[in-house]
Amino acid sequence: MKIVGIEHVGVAVNSINEKAAFWEYILKINRTATETVADQGVSTAIFDTGKGKIELLEAIDPNSPIAKYISKRGPGIHHICLEVEDITSAIKELKENDISLINETPTRGVEGYLIAFIHPRSTGGVLVELAQKQKPQ
């Protein structure tokens, strides 16, 4: 597979309203998007450094993965997302190498990306998301 770069780092927060200020006003990183992904039970705020984004993740559903993560480990870095050229061929390669996937087919993430998560048991404890940017229609 061809990894293009670090697309973003996902950070689990209790409150985007309370935690956005550090990234936006102290570090002065441009806030470029705010989006709710209902089927993952999260609200997101995205800060773009120009070379990789910071994605704050707040649970909007007590059963969402982010709510469960925070109740177990507290707020903090949740995952790293790597951009790939072709998510379908990436998933195929990972399966051929017996890598455990959370999504065995691409699903829709923030900003319209096609995404799949790799299970931390195959990566050394790191939740890795792969994402393919969609071409504008």
Add this chain to the structure above:
Amino acid sequence: MKIVGIEHVGVAVNSINEKAAFWEYILKINRTATETVADQGVSTAIFDTGKGKIELLEAIDPNSPIAKYISKRGPGIHHICLEVEDITSAIKELKENDISLINETPTRGVEGYLIAFIHPRSTGGVLVELAQKQKPQ
């Protein structure tokens, strides 16, 4: 301050030898450096996506921050490093904003960068490293 981009994501591992294969041979990210930082008690392996690096961190000293982190939380994502244009002015700005710093003056990190860590209590639980690239002599 001016953030230039995500320089790297630091990942705490029990063994670089065991965990490098996922990043190098499964994800096929170019391994560009291997370095020991004696005063931080770590050995590192660096994988460069071309747009942000993955830095594996293995403790070489049982009292190092990485050894303590793993014994408390297990292996996984340890910190995010943002590249800044000027680390000295960044530290000055952070102090003026009452942000807690682990390093109040720049120290030497891997690849010759001048670095400073921001304490997670000021960031929402995220260990943030700032790094300024040194110009070649």
